[in-house]
Amino acid sequence: MPAIRLPDGSTRRFEEPVTGAALAAAIGPGLARAAVAMTVSGKLVDLSSVIDADSDVRFVTRDDPEALALIRHDAAHVLAEAVQSLYPGTQVTIGPAIENGFYYDFAREPPFSPEDFPPIEEKMRAIVAAKEPFDREVWEREKAIRFFEEKGEKYKAEIIRDLPESETITLYRQGGWVDLCRGPHMRTTGDVGTAFKLMRTAGAYWRGDHRNPMLSRIYGTAWRNQKELEAYLVMLAEAERRDHRRLGREMDLFHLQDEAVGSVFWHPLGWRLYRTVESYMRRRLDAAGYQEVRTPQLVDRSLWEKSGHWEKFGAHMFTAQVEDEDRTLALKPMNCPCHVQIFTQRVRSYRELPLRLAEFGSCHRYEPSGALHGIMRVRAFTQDDAHIFCTEEQIGAETIRFMALLSTIYRDLGFPEFAVKFADRPPVRAGADETWDRAEAALREACAEAGVTYVLNPGEGAFYGPKLEFVLKDAIGREWQCGTLQVDFVLPERLDAEYVAEDGRWRRPVMLHRAILGSFERFLGILIEQYAGRLPLWLAPLQAAVATIVSDADAYAAEVGRACAEAGLNVEVDSRNEKINAKVRDWSLRHVPAMLVVGRREAEAGTVALRRLGAAEQEVLPMAEAIARLAAEATPPDLRRSGPQTSACA
């Protein structure tokens, strides 16, 4: 005799166990029509589930935000049914709901191509129109395995075999089609609605393991209604417009070409942006007690063997041989071992700790061809790297310092929000388990001390230590790790770093590997996308254009240009024989943040018409005032904080 409490605080009692559908009907016909699932004591379940104990029940309607995951999961089932009816012999595997949509992995030769989408979508719409009820069935394990094996569904059989013994095996039937699934599902395939679209195909390894066969994945997007679907497609189109690869070309920042795959050709404006960020970082590091160093590009492989990198990453390192000498040099893929060499050059005292060695370290890695992505994943890049040599007791304080530095830098650069992940020991690693226990505990405690909240990223640590990952998103929401903080007890051991402790004994320092931007290349890519190219004045490589309306103003425009340059602003004078409309359009398309428009009136009055990017209005100001205003705005945020400022140079 269950007593069911509803969200409005009321309680309903039943003599017998009831299904969700019956409960909804008892409450009212409107709810019975609208409800597609329910939560029982917080757990999302089918409406057909039987409630047999006292519980809190809340109905989920198709308009609720949480219905999106159901719509997407159900859409994946509809896709699988459609595919199997159109392409007999195709095996099904898994098909979850994901952000913005769903996918389903099929085993089929040849793989699906986008040309297959129209018939599949048509079939899916027919299945939705048929409103096939989702029926949940509990099966006996061996029977389920036999059932799928007899159908030739070896992947499904394998999934069931690998499920823990305690797991209830449930199958969902929709019309004549049946799939292994944990559920829950909505009432019928009709609840999926029609606001879905197949997006793209992709190869994906079975169970995410590259040693397994590759399956054919179909991605789709699904929404509650057509309006949401269209809004999503519009958002994708807009994201394409702020793709850093496109903006890099439009703003003339950089290019890539086949002769130097994975390496960036920085153009004058792109390099200016790079230098602005680099100068800013250098000031911040100087102020934070780091000492900048510079270490070699080519280092004998023996050092990488000692550090353990050769064994783990040797195949991904660029090497060089010289004819006269019998040795192999490697282009450094990272800076850590080099920084340890500086540490170990002389006897170090505990008094020197924490010793913070920083380097804008140019690194090369032979990244797999498929991993390359614009300037965000490249083979030649520069890390804003630093290694903090410290005692175990200093880890907490250093973490707090680092978090403070990182947060203000991210905020200054336009990222007030960022995600933190805690990546713990990977399956293949260096160092004893006790060392890992200590390292992970130290990092966890440091996070607690620093007040850092994170999500766990299990098994994703570096091979020498656990790490925090600071994650930023690109224009279409893909996540990129930028900053990192890694606790390393292993490399100091391998490279024999020691210091003399207070008691006169030799001790091993701990190494904290840390980066904030990660690499300049990746960070600048994300920065460009974050601002959609409309960089704030202090970052914008070209800060203003001085544009003439008539050629009589040419001389005055040149004068304005000189005055801007004297104020430290990078401007371009546009005296082309074009209409002002065309000039406004051209500079706007290049995302130049300000325009100083001068016509006959301004030339006579010694004023400029200041127009900000995208603004409908302009403001006529005395030249000196307009320039002073822009120069103040062009002052980097750290210099603005540090008091009265004379130089506007970035």
Add this chain to the structure above:
RNA sequence: GCCGACGUAGCUCAGCGGUAGAGCAACUGAUUCGUAAUCAGUAGGUCCUCGGUUCAAAUCCGAGCGUCGGCACCA
């Protein structure tokens, strides 16, 4: 690296066995104009590369390289 799609002028793209095209950009000329495209003209291409089929290949076939979307990888 794996699966798929794609590679034609600086950019966006058309052409898909029979003499390489358009718009924008560039250049020249005219126009001097008040806040997102003034008009006219000129020039610009080993159709990614290499091989093959064919009387004939941008077009068909094969290999390679690269890009894009995923997967795997990411010290």
